[in-house]
Amino acid sequence: MNKKTLKRYRVFIIMAAVNIILIIFFPNIGFNAVKLSWKNLLEMLAVLPPIFILLGLLDVWVKRETMVKYMGQGSGVVGVLLAYLIGSAAAGPLYAAFPVAAVLLKKGSKLSNVFIMIGAWSTTKIPQILFEASALGTKFMLIRLALDLAGIAIIAVFTQISLNNEEKEDIYNKALSME
Numbered sequence: 001m002n003k004k005t006l007k008r009y010r011v012f013i014i015m016a017a018v019n020i021i022l023i024i025f026f027p028n029i030g031f032n033a034v035k036l037s038w039k040n041l042l043e044m045l046a047v048l049p050p051i052f053i054l055l056g057l058l059d060v061w062v063k064r065e066t067m068v069k070y071m072g073q074g075s076g077v078v079g080v081l082l083a084y085l086i087g088s089a090a091a092g093p094l095y096a097a098f099p100v101a102a103v104l105l106k107k108g109s110k111l112s113n114v115f116i117m118i119g120a121w122s123t124t125k126i127p128q129i130l131f132e133a134s135a136l137g138t139k140f141m142l143i144r145l146a147l148d149l150a151g152i153a154i155i156a157v158f159t160q161i162s163l164n165n166e167e168k169e170d171i172y173n174k175a176l177s178m179e
Contacts, residue, residue: 019037047096048099087124
């Protein structure tokens, strides 16, 4: 294996080594860890293919100019609202948001809008909001939602401001190289 391959898969290699060590020294814990790892892998394999198909369609159907207009540098409130909508309406676990984020960045989305989309994906999903309203009450749901929306916007803007141009360029380049 070359260095690039080792670097790319280092987390997987480390986790596999940890699982092997656990199996050797703590068989009960080790086998449970392997079982859980296998279950998570199967879940990922069930979730990611449809997302990648939809991303492929997004990549082909939505022109870069359209994405820049609605979510790019000059998009203003429209870009922010779209980012919240995409994140809140999305299905799937949070790790599925990152390939979506990469496509949005490749298409020219503003970095803070992508941060908002990821934040919304993690905390403002529509089914979650509906469940909260029925289980914990509308007042609780509205307070949490308002705090989440404000917090997401503050974090996105603060992160955008705190990154220097080189770091922003690096993020865009990583998104472009994910083909």
